[in-house]
Amino acid sequence: MTVRVVVVDDQEIVRTALRLVIGRREGLAVVGEAADGDQAVTQAVALRPDVVLMDVRMPGTTGVEATRRIVRDWPGPGPVPRVLVLTTFDLDEYVHAALRAGAVGFLLKNSRPDQLAEALRAAADGESVLAPGITRRLIDTVTALPPSLLSPAPAPDPETGALTEREIQVLVLVARGLSNAQIAADLGLSEATVKSRVNRILTRLGLENRVQAALCAHRAGLAGPGPGVV
Template identity: 45%
Template sequence: MPTPPARPIRVLLADDETMIRHGVRLILRHAGDIDVVAEAADGRQAVELAAAHRPDVALVDIRMPVCDGLAAIAPLLALDPAPRVVMLTTFGDEDNVLRALREGAAGFLLKDEGPQELIAAVRAAAAGDSVLSPGVTGSVIARMLHGGDRDGCDPALTDERIARLTVREREVLSMLGEGLSNQDIAGRLGIGVGTVKTHVGAILEKTGSASRVQAALLAHRTGLSS
């Protein structure tokens, strides 16, 4: 029997600007494997619609009225099943990006990224990969390294977390710091994607990281990635 087609990636879009939502919806519609199942104008509505429509990925603007994107992260991640939350941001919003990562967001994407970058980000998030917009990543990491993110920065605690990892897990963590996907890591190490996912799960558990993005930041903080 022929293999049935994969189910489209279900996306919730939350942004208070109607034109932004319209543009993103049109871009994702042309992807073929992505379906925007709900749109919200604020964080509270995003949580309600996510509970009703069960999206795989939630694209959430950081700055919204009533309930902003930052406040929506925790209730979104408390849903069962929980969507992968990707924050939509702009240049100069690094402080809020750091807060979002601490709350467990899967990553961040600049609003003015191109169509292909947007589609790739949704696919990466749905696959469990991190979403790190190059235009923001460098600034976020630099701010963290210079004290912008104090959570878990005790050197002794950080060393203890790294010491829990196997040699292979440290290799994988270093590549997470480079922003590589599971597929890219598998290709570089010559192992299966399933094995990479197992390593990533172990890394998150052993380091106490809430997401791949937090693990990537840890890799930079400890010098495993530069």
């Protein structure tokens, strides 16, 4: 099955480069482009892609607002597209707000083509994408954001005591930015089992994605130093 992608960036040269890179990867196809947030929402509704690869800093309607409109207020039929935001190394506050708005994760603009392809496939499969080396910085910055930048307002922290010991182990590794495959290797489980446990954790805690799970683990004091955390 081909993962259908809409590329959103206000710079044409960036969109062209992304289209070329994505188009060369098996199982991926760019089905549309957008230069701002309004166009992103329009294209998402019209084309119903699997993933919207969303820049955050654009003139007019930003990627944050577009993400909220696509994920929270989806006006179209069928499944809601996954939104994967694009960011630079400095992890600005708008990226964190986009994650709060419902994006499944973030990708660095200087990522290798293979990393981009893997991230798009993971997003289409419902797996959040976090850059492991900066997960701690993400968590610290998001929790410090002023309420005015959080849309919608964060819910009270869920009760992690409802989780089993194994689920706590999985949650800690999610908070450290590990993918399902990496968690499976670390715990000696199959990738399918890990995916099932992650979904169960999200359901039990009333969370929507792995980003929220990472924040929950951080607030509960579970996300100590470990692999992938700087």
